[in-house]
Amino acid sequence: MNAAPSFKLLQGNLNHCSRAQDLLLQCLTECSVSLAVVAEPYRVPDHPRWFGDNAHLVAVYWAGGETDPPCSRRHTGQGIVAVDWGPLAVIGCYISPNCSLVAYEAFLGRVGDCIRGCLPRPVLVLGDFNAHSRTWGSKSDNARGNAGESIVDLSWTTASAERLVTGWRVAEEIVTLSDHRHITLDVTLQLPVRNGRQGESPARRWALKRLDRDMLVAAAHVVDWSGAAAEGATPDLEQRAARLRADMAAICDAAMPRVRSGRRGPAYWWSDHIAQLRAACLRFRRKFTRARRRRTASAVETEERYREYRNATVALQLAIAEGKSRSWSGLLDGLDRDPWGRP
Incomplete structure (x- = not known):
């Protein structure tokens, strides 16, 4: 098991x-x-x-x-x-x-x-x-x-x-x-097992906030027209239920985008340089924490460790801001070069 x-x-x-x-x-x-x-x-x-x-x-x-x-x-x-x-x-x-x-x-x-x-x-x-x-x-x-x-x-x-x-x-x-x-x-x-089968695909989800109601009605009419000839063609309830699920999915796909599944990749502004600054920030924070907890540490040493930690924090924040600004500028430049392409 x-x-x-x-x-x-x-x-x-x-x-x-x-x-x-x-x-x-x-x-x-x-x-x-x-x-x-x-x-x-x-x-x-x-x-x-x-x-x-x-x-x-x-x-x-x-x-x-x-x-x-x-x-x-x-x-x-x-x-x-x-x-x-x-x-x-x-x-x-x-x-x-x-x-x-x-x-x-x-x-x-x-x-x-x-x-x-x-x-x-x-x-x-x-x-x-x-x-x-x-x-x-x-x-x-x-x-x-x-x-x-x-x-x-x-x-x-x-x-x-x-x-x-x-x-x-x-x-x-x-x-x-x-x-x-x-x-x-x-x-x-x-987690519950759907229909007693492991490994079944996850439930489909749609972005309801981006629903196009006119397209929803139009898609429902099209599905209704295309399925009218097949209505009652099969007495099998399982097949008819499967057809209904497929029709509903087709209507939803036409009226609104699906919610993407899967893990997100790194943030668009992330870089090796920012990763190094984050590691440095963590290292200086540990030094400051140890100095603050040690009874033998002087006030001057504790203040110095805090200053190092604070400087590392500011450097990390500035690097994130610069990375986001650079990525935004790159996006705008890409739109100018190729308005219908990757941007």
Whole structure:
């Protein structure tokens, strides 16, 4: 009997930083992440693989690979977004540190309502709750820490989902350009087998936001006309059902584009030079972290290590901006040279 497949899930906070989001997208590709829950995204793209809350405070990104579990939106609220990911319900959360305790407790109540609405599915909750307590290493307590009973970046599950999480760790090797560290989880999911057959092609998906309604109606008429002569030609229900599925797929193909499956390649602005700068940034961050933790390190040494880390971070951000600008200029030049070609 084959073991259930394992999928990688990432939890992060981007602090509304555009460069942090650029690096996150590259990281998702390199690490083969199937699903990501992101607090404080810089922006939530209008794309069927992105699911954002009502205020763009938290978002879920779905990779949409051929072997990834299907994903669909379940619930959207203020600072809350929930999706169905295969047999699992995943809830992303974010609450501002500036709201009152009354508003914070009301937010926790809405999270609880969302969890109850997802049951009996296994539920995984990931988010930034901005709650501080000396119990988990903060310098001081606050009322949110007492009310939420959580660390700042929280990952927790219902009892039925606990056995599905086979790995949880802070990904210190990932450069985030933020004071937050990304968290990675390995989730083992036993996906349902369609019609009892393994290896069947994944479900087809279409970009509904790009639907051409006039073309949809026209395509339906054409399919109806072409199939009128064959109506009732075969009494076999399986064949008639297969024909109906093929007709519906043809109508959808004519009216809107399909959502592409498969892993994305590297970001269009990515280069070996940026990869080297990211590695240098990580190296200097480790030196700064070690100096800050060592009791024997002087304040001058700690400040010097921080300056090196900060300079490396700025160099990485500038290189990303330059790479994106250069790629955009190349695209415009390509349009001038060949307006109907590759660009």
